[in-house]
Amino acid sequence: xxxxxAGRLLQGIVVVFVVVTLTFxxxxxAPGDPFTxxxxxxxxxxxxxxxxxxxxxxxxxxxTQYLRYITNVARGDLGMSxxxxxPVLEAIxxxxxxxxxxxxxxxxxxxxxGILIGATQGARAGSKLDDLLSVMMLTLYSVPVFWLGLMFVxxxxxxxxxxxxxxxxxxxxxxxxxxxxxxxxxxxxIRHLMLxxxxxxxxxxxxxxxxxxxxxxxxxxxDFIRTARAKGLREPTVLLRHALRNSLLPIITLxxxxxxxxxxxxxxxxxxxxxxxxxxxxxDAILARDYNVxxxxxxxxACMVVVGNLLADxxxxxxxxxxxxxx
Amino acid sequence: xxxxxxxxxxxxxxxxAGTGGCTPDLSCEGDWCGTLVMVSAAEPxxxxxxxxxxDIHIALADQLFWRLADVGPDAxxxxxxxxxxxxxxxxxxxxxxxxxxxxxxxxxxxxxGTPVTARDVTFTFDVYRDTVINALPRSxxxxxxxxxxxxxxxxxxxFSERYPEQFFDAVYHMRILPRHLLDTxxxxxxxxxxxxRNPVGSGPFRLRRWDTGESIELIADSAFFAGxxxxxxxxWRFSSDVPTMVTQLAAGEVDVLYPVTGLENIDxxxxxxxxxxxxxxxxxxxxxxxxxxxxxxxxxxxxxxxDRELRRAITMAVDRAAIVADVMGDAxxxxxxxxxxGHWIWDDDIRxxxxxxxRARTMLAELGWxxxxxxxxxDRNGQPLSFELLMTSTSVxxxxxxxxxxxxxxxxxxxxxxxxxxxxxxxxxMSSRRFDSYFGSWLQDPxxxxxxxxxxxSGLNAGNYGAYTNTEIDELVQRARSEFDxxxxxxxxxxxxxxxxxxxxxxxxxxGSVTVGIHSRFENPSFPWDEWWKNLWTFRAxxxxxxxRDLITAR
Numbered sequence: 022x023x024x025x026x027a028g029r030l031l032q033g034i035v036v037v038f039v040v041v042t043l044t045f046x047x048x049x050x051a052p053g054d055p056f057t058x059x060x061x062x063x064x065x066x067x068x069x070x071x072x073x074x075x076x077x078x079x080x081x082x083x084x085t086q087y088l089r090y091i092t093n094v095a096r097g098d099l100g101m102s103x104x105x106x107x108p109v110l111e112a113i114x115x116x117x118x119x120x121x122x123x124x125x126x127x128x129x130x131x132x133x134x135g136i137l138i139g140a141t142q143g144a145r146a147g148s149k150l151d152d153l154l155s156v157m158m159l160t161l162y163s164v165p166v167f168w169l170g171l172m173f174v175x176x177x178x179x180x181x182x183x184x185x186x187x188x189x190x191x192x193x194x195x196x197x198x199x200x201x202x203x204x205x206x207x208x209x210x211i212r213h214l215m216l217x218x219x220x221x222x223x224x225x226x227x228x229x230x231x232x233x234x235x236x237x238x239x240x241x242x243x244d245f246i247r248t249a250r251a252k253g254l255r256e257p258t259v260l261l262r263h264a265l266r267n268s269l270l271p272i273i274t275l276x277x278x279x280x281x282x283x284x285x286x287x288x289x290x291x292x293x294x295x296x297x298x299x300x301x302x303x304x305d306a307i308l309a310r311d312y313n314v315x316x317x318x319x320x321x322x323a324c325m326v327v328v329g330n331l332l333a334d335x336x337x338x339x340x341x342x343x344x345x346x347x348x
Numbered sequence: 349x350x351x352x353x354x355x356x357x358x359x360x361x362x363x364x365a366g367t368g369g370c371t372p373d374l375s376c377e378g379d380w381c382g383t384l385v386m387v388s389a390a391e392p393x394x395x396x397x398x399x400x401x402x403d404i405h406i407a408l409a410d411q412l413f414w415r416l417a418d419v420g421p422d423a424x425x426x427x428x429x430x431x432x433x434x435x436x437x438x439x440x441x442x443x444x445x446x447x448x449x450x451x452x453x454x455x456x457x458x459x460x461g462t463p464v465t466a467r468d469v470t471f472t473f474d475v476y477r478d479t480v481i482n483a484l485p486r487s488x489x490x491x492x493x494x495x496x497x498x499x500x501x502x503x504x505x506x507f508s509e510r511y512p513e514q515f516f517d518a519v520y521h522m523r524i525l526p527r528h529l530l531d532t533x534x535x536x537x538x539x540x541x542x543x544x545r546n547p548v549g550s551g552p553f554r555l556r557r558w559d560t561g562e563s564i565e566l567i568a569d570s571a572f573f574a575g576x577x578x579x580x581x582x583x584w585r586f587s588s589d590v591p592t593m594v595t596q597l598a599a600g601e602v603d604v605l606y607p608v609t610g611l612e613n614i615d616x617x618x619x620x621x622x623x624x625x626x627x628x629x630x631x632x633x634x635x636x637x638x639x640x641x642x643x644x645x646x647x648x649x650x651x652x653x654x655d656r657e658l659r660r661a662i663t664m665a666v667d668r669a670a671i672v673a674d675v676m677g678d679a680x681x682x683x684x685x686x687x688x689x690g691h692w693i694w695d696d697d698i699r700x701x702x703x704x705x706x707r708a709r710t711m712l713a714e715l716g717w718x719x720x721x722x723x724x725x726x727d728r729n730g731q732p733l734s735f736e737l738l739m740t741s742t743s744v745x746x747x748x749x750x751x752x753x754x755x756x757x758x759x760x761x762x763x764x765x766x767x768x769x770x771x772x773x774x775x776x777x778m779s780s781r782r783f784d785s786y787f788g789s790w791l792q793d794p795x796x797x798x799x800x801x802x803x804x805x806s807g808l809n810a811g812n813y814g815a816y817t818n819t820e821i822d823e824l825v826q827r828a829r830s831e832f833d834x835x836x837x838x839x840x841x842x843x844x845x846x847x848x849x850x851x852x853x854x855x856x857x858x859x860g861s862v863t864v865g866i867h868s869r870f871e872n873p874s875f876p877w878d879e880w881w882k883n884l885w886t887f888r889a890x891x892x893x894x895x896x897r898d899l900i901t902a903r
Contacts, residue, residue: 053772057779067779067809072482076536105560106393106540115560174595190596195563196383196583196897200372295587295596297561304588305391310772 022338029334033327040323041094044316045087054079055103055310077103090316099320100313104306109317113299119192120298122210123217123287128279130222135229136265136272142230143237143268144260154230162227166286170220170293177216187215190295217294221286225279232275236268270341277333374899382579382889383897384870387593387602391586394544395555395564397523398475398483403791407881408584411566412459412549413523416450416469419516423878424692425794426834428515434574435464435524435550445510448518452501455573458526459554466503470495471527480535485521492517512832513795520793524550552577552885556902562586567902568885578888581902590744597623597865600895604873606880607862610744611677617865626864627679629690629877633859634746634789635683636737636753637814640853643782652735652784653814659852660701661711665760666753667703672858675748681860685845686799688792689860690877693838699846708760719761726761734763738777739787741768746787749857778813786813789859794878796841800825803848816853869893 055077056070074080078089093100099109138158142151177189188194192213198206240246241264249259288300295301299318306314392405397413400406416436424430428439428448436450456464473495476483493508505518526548533541546555552574553566563585568577585602587593594613596602598620608614608625617623638653653659672680681689684698717726717733726733737753739746747768754764769777777783790811792798802811805822821844828840864880866873869890874883889898 051772052770052776057772057775069482069484069486072479076480076482101540102393104391104393106399106544112560119561171591174592188601189599190587190592190601191562191585193562195559195585195601196385196565196581197372197900199557199565200900205372292588293592295562295585295592297559301588302561308771 022335025338026331026335029331030327033324033331036327037320037323041091041316041320042087044319045090045312046083048310048312048315049083049086051310053310055312057310090313094320099317102306102311102314104309104311104314109313112302112314113317113321116297116299116302119296120287120291120300122214123221123291123296123298126214126218127221127225127286128276130218131225131229131279132272132276134222134226136233136269138226139230139233139235140237140260140265140268142234143241144264146234146238146241151234155234158227158230161223162231164224166220166224167289167293169224170217170290173216173220174293186212188213189216192297217290217296220294221290224286229272229275229279233268233272236271237264240264240268270337273336273340274333277329277331277336279329372896372900374896376580376899376901379891380576380580381891381894381898382887383581383583383900384579384604384884384887384889385583385585385602385897386604386606386884387585387587387596388606389587389589389593391561394539395547396525396538396544398481398525399539399544401484407879408564409523410551410879410881411553411582411885412547412551412555413525414549414551415519415523416452417515417519418882419520419794419878421876422692423690423794423876424834425516425520425796426512426692426837427832431515431519434519436519439515445514446507448505448507448515449498450503450505450518452503453573454501456550457571457573458529458550459548459569460526460529462526462528463500464524464550465500465527466497467500468524468527469503470497471531472522472525475525475530475535475538476522478535481538488517488521511830512834512837513797513829516795520795526550553582556581565902577885579898581900582884594865600867603867603870604884605865606875608865609862611675614677614679614863614865622868623865624868626866626873626875627861628864628875628880629688629860630862630880631688631690631791631793631878632789632862633683633686633688633792633856634749634787635686635854635856635859636785636787637854638785638816638852639781639783639813640815640817641781643784646781650784651731652733655715656851657711657715660850661708661715661760662757662762663701663852663855664704664711665708665762666756666855666857667705668855668857669703670756671749671752674752675745676858676861676863679861679863680858683856683859685849685856686790686803686854687796687845688877691792691796692794692834693796693841693845694860695838695842698842698849700849701852705756705760712760712762717761724758724761725763732763733761734765735784736765736767737785737787738767738769738774738783740771740774742771743787745858746789750787753857781813781815783813787857788813792878796828799841799844799848800829803853814853816851818847818851821847869895869898 056073078086090100101107102109102112105112138154142154145151174189177187193209198209201209246259246264249263287298288303290296291298291300292304303315303318388404390402390404392408393399395409395412397406397409400409414434417431417434419425420430420432422430435452435456437453439448439450441448452464452466458464475481476486477489491508491511492505494506496504498504507514529543529548530538533543538544545558552569552572554569556565556567558564563583566582568580570576587596590609590613593605594608594616597605598616600622608617614625617625638659639650640654642648642650668682672682684694684696684700687694712726716728719726721727737750739750741747750766754766757764778786790802801807803816804825805817808815824840824844828837828844831837831840864875870887871890873887876882
């Protein structure tokens with residue numbers, strides 16, 4: 022197992038290196054830099070902008086900038102954020118709790134709801150309930166996540182009563198939160214988290230349900246299920262203890278892949294709900310051409326993909342002896 | 349496991365339903381309560397004024413840092429008579445008028461209790477002039493030869509020459525910085541130093557907390573030398589787009605949105621019983637600028653826009669009033685030239701080209717343009733009268749205006765190809781001059797020099813992207829800049845604007861006015877055109893209409 026993990030980690034380092042290199046080069050090839058937009062409404066002269074570029078080392082050749090950046094990254098230094106004037110790592114770490122809270126809650130909604138619906142469909146394949154849920158899940162899966170978010174915002178924004186229950190923007194009630202009791206603060210956070218998490222989780226649940234239905238159908242047709250029924254076990258026991266447990270194996274892989282996908286979804290959802298997380302930060306950084314933030318966030322994201330996949334593989338090997346291979 | 353679940357679930361549900369501990373400590377009593385919540389799309393990188401690059405940066409910094417003096421209600425940049433004291437309580441000119449001595453208000457204090465002194469002013473000038481700091485207004489300080497301390501509260505500004513805007517340059521561009529806290533920090537490190545994100549100022553508010561990506565909380569300095577601010581707290585939220593900000597205003601999560609763009613958003617706010625809208629003068633105008641040089645060969649004149657008569661014909665084909673009415677409603681103002689509505693040189697009698705599509709058609713025919721192939725687009729020597737308009741895809745007003753513009757030009761046989769780009773891509777095209785025309789906007793301060801920076805030879809390396817020049821205008825600008833009589837100077841500037849209008853280097857589409865959305869409980873709010881945020885500290889919530897957050901006393 023240790024060799025397996027070490028090998029996958031080594032692969033992961035290569036993946037992260039390639040992703041960082043591509044991001045660094047492609048983003049710098051995109052039109053503009055952190056100071057391009059300044060000339061569009063302020064009186065910033067070319068001299069001013071040139072001086073600002075010199076101060077940040079952006080006047081250096083691309084390969085010089087790249088070598089310096091990679092060397093710094095190897096030392097754990099992701100550079101300074103142009104738009105925040107502080108270390109990128111510090112800026113990212115400040116936003117991670119919001120994104121992790123959103124992604125984790127969305128993941129919970131995604132898998133609990135997705136597995137529940139998918140398993141129900143698989144257990145009652147071909148029934149009217151299965152057809153109805155299939156149409157609903159396909160419809161939900163087809164909905165762009167930002168559109169669903171915008172609809173929630175509009176519905177809740179036009180209904181002040183609903184807004185009091187589930188606020189449409191931000192991660193807390195600005196100007197009030199700090200003055201609440203700890204329980205009040207928890208309540209405030211949860212209320213603000215609901216809409217973005219439900220938005221992100223619902224769309225994910227639609228996909229998970231499709232996987233779960235297919236996995237359930239595969240399992241339910243196998244001999245051991247027939248045997249369980251022949252032994253006279255009650256149907257709920259057959260479905261929950263035998264069919265559902267075995268159908269969850271493919272979902273583990275999906276789980277490993279879902280976290281980074283949720284992060285990319287969070288980019289849109291955080292923007293719509295003004296959620297102060299990494300996704301919104303990245304969108305703002307891309308628009309501001311904050312090179313170090315974008316590359317730094319991509320490093321974090323790539324690491325999460327690598328770790329997510331590794332965890333899925335480890336879990337898979339732990340629960341399914343068939344994939345362990347020779348020791 | 350079951351036991352834990354059974355304990356946690358009700359607590360979470362109860363918390364989610366908001367059943368416990370949701371009421372903050374509402375201890376504010378008496379007449380001085382209130383929380384003003386602002387919202388804007390951008391977050392500043394620091395709160396130190398020399399590093400401000402956009403309006404929103406300086407809007408926040410100005411709540412913490414003050415100038416020596418400021419322009420008065422008329423925002424006249426000429427002379428010094430109309431200026432109002434801020435950190436300086438009085439000033440006097442030397443006999444040769446090359447020196448201004450400012451006397452600081454002895455009651456002025458930094459938020460840590462240290463008095464504001466002349467050494468803070470000399471330090472500030474040094475910082476703003478430092479190339480390492482590279483402050484945006486650095487070039488506006490070129491004619492200040494030195495700033496020296498006379499005594500602890502007197503500071504002398506010495507100028508290299510005498511000119512009408514000496515006083516304006518001395519006071520308007522710099523916000524005074526605390527020397528005792530910043531002078532030990534190396535200049536190269538100042539931008540990223542923790543003090544830049546947690547500064548100590550001398551303005552009406554001091555920083556309490558900064559939740560990155562979400563909001564900044566400022567609290568009133570009750571010992572502020574110019575009087576207590578109207579509210580106890582000023583919160584500034586950051587959102588990503590206009591619909592979200594409008595939603596926050598409608599939901600009562602914020603109190604002021606400046607500006608509200610889009611008629612549907614304005615209507616939505618007008619429908620809210622607790623909100624009202626105000627149409628106020630602004631410091632911005634938007635225009636369609638022409639490139640005078642061929643984007644394919646920057647050494648050659650533009651095949652279309654080097655021709656003055658063609659530019660004039662196209663300008664006369666555009667019904668700007670109709671565009672403004674359609675995209676901005678009652679709040680819209682048609683600019684009289686490259687100048688904003690509240691500016692002291694604005695005058696309705698400035699010469700402008702009329703909207704006259706028939707005359708435009710005649711002029712185009714006289715230039716040899718005709719629709720020889722009957723496709724609805726004029727052509728000459730086989731070349732259609734067609735050009736590209738660059739614009740940012742993020743501006744709702746520009747996108748909507750461009751649709752009207754396209755249709756109006758189509759009616760006289762001109763094919764306008766609209767190219768909406770991401771702002772950086774557009775900036776890149778503009779900097780390299782690879783465009784036919786572009787939809788831009790300028791922010792102006794009270795000095796008419798900003799006109800010269802954009803529409804004369806001196807702006808060729810800055811905001812004059814179309815590279816329009818006129819030697820007669822250059823000479824008039826020199827005369828205007830050295831004319832001490834404000835009225836005579838205004839006439840010269842009006843003449844300059846009139847001449848620019850006649851040359852039609854751009855079509856001035858809209859500007860001069862915006863709509864603000866504000867909660868009704870705030871009394872007599874005012875938004876000066878040059879810096880809409882400068883009076884926020886005087887806003888006061890009506891005691892009988894206070895809401896929950898108004899009653900919170902900052903700890």
